[in-house]
Amino acid sequence: MEKIKQLKEEFTSFMGQVPFTYDPAELYAPITYTLFQKGKRLRPMLCLLACDMFGGDIEEAKYPALALETFHNSTLIHDDIMDQAPLRRGMETVYKKWNTNAAILSGDAMVALSFDFVMRTPKALETVRLLSQVYHEVCDGQQYDINFETRSDVTIPEYLEMIRLKTAVLLATSLRMGALIAGASEADQRLLYDFGIAIGMAFQLQDDLLDCYGDEAVFGKKTGGDILENKKTYMLLKALEMASPAQRSALEQWFSLSVVDQPQLKVQAVKQLYDQLHVKEVVGQVISDYFTQADAFLDAVGVPEERKTSLKTYVLMLSGRDK
Numbered sequence: 001m002e003k004i005k006q007l008k009e010e011f012t013s014f015m016g017q018v019p020f021t022y023d024p025a026e027l028y029a030p031i032t033y034t035l036f037q038k039g040k041r042l043r044p045m046l047c048l049l050a051c052d053m054f055g056g057d058i059e060e061a062k063y064p065a066l067a068l069e070t071f072h073n074s075t076l077i078h079d080d081i082m083d084q085a086p087l088r089r090g091m092e093t094v095y096k097k098w099n100t101n102a103a104i105l106s107g108d109a110m111v112a113l114s115f116d117f118v119m120r121t122p123k124a125l126e127t128v129r130l131l132s133q134v135y136h137e138v139c140d141g142q143q144y145d146i147n148f149e150t151r152s153d154v155t156i157p158e159y160l161e162m163i164r165l166k167t168a169v170l171l172a173t174s175l176r177m178g179a180l181i182a183g184a185s186e187a188d189q190r191l192l193y194d195f196g197i198a199i200g201m202a203f204q205l206q207d208d209l210l211d212c213y214g215d216e217a218v219f220g221k222k223t224g225g226d227i228l229e230n231k232k233t234y235m236l237l238k239a240l241e242m243a244s245p246a247q248r249s250a251l252e253q254w255f256s257l258s259v260v261d262q263p264q265l266k267v268q269a270v271k272q273l274y275d276q277l278h279v280k281e282v283v284g285q286v287i288s289d290y291f292t293q294a295d296a297f298l299d300a301v302g303v304p305e306e307r308k309t310s311l312k313t314y315v316l317m318l319s320g321r322d323k
Contacts, residue, residue, distance in 0.1 A: 056182025141165025173200025
């Protein structure tokens with residue numbers, strides 16, 4: 001626990017010393033606004049913890065960790081434009097606070113900065129390759145997510161592949177990048193990458209559950225957003241798979257409505273159908289299975305168990321989260 005606290009404090013201090021205020025100010029103001037909001041710093045922490053696990057030099061991993069955080073936030077700025085989201089972390093999104101053009105351009109500039117940062121390490125070529133690969137994959141995942149909005153035949157394997165690309169690969173790459181910088185073997189890098197994929201899938205499915213069943217006071221926003229937006233989540237797809245003809249018809253009817261007079265009535269009706277089908281328990285088991293897979297991958301990594309403690313503790317803290 002002490003190591004986790006130490007690395008987070010070190011990274012926060014390091015990030016605060018990196019200059020982001022350049023000209024033109026209109027381009028960089030949205031970047032500092034976004035990067036210095038409160039957040040878990042999940043991706044940089046995974047990178048630093050992986051580097052530490054293999055006994056690497058944390059100083060060599062700090063700029064790559066910042067690159068991962070900068071890149072991740074660039075995707076959020078662009079996602080908010082596509083989703084027309086007014087708030088992010090309880091604050092106005094960039095396109096709402098400034099405008100769409102500013103959001104597009106500042107998001108693009110953040111991608112450029114992330115490549116600049118990731119090159120500031122002795123293993124620059126390898127880290128750039130990892131960032132470039134994950135950049136392509138995240139874009140693929142976002143496009144699949146957009147495609148699903150207008151499709152009525154999305155399958156569970158397609159959904160799982162979409163969240164792997166959109167969410168899990170960046171967590172996995174963060175871990176692999178830290179291991180690479182520390183000089184880990186190719187086999188151990190791959191095991192840590194697979195560990196990251198498994199926890200990324202579990203975290204995203206947890207988010208699906210929280211959106212439906214989370215405590216609003218803890219979650220920080222109204223639950224049922226995915227239902228109101230007719231999103232094809234794992235929960236919906238699994239419910240449709242298990243439903244009787246009558247239940248399936250009811251679900252399809254509710255999810256055909258883009259606008260409803262009483263939104264909470266729709267949320268309550270869909271949740272009632274989910275409860276009848278025990279969807280919460282089914283998805284909970286899938287999440288548990290992903291964490292079991294993750295444990296197996298981490299157990300196989302070739303370092304002493306005591307060196308894995310900080311990463312295990314960190315993931316355990318996240319896996320029990322309420323938000």
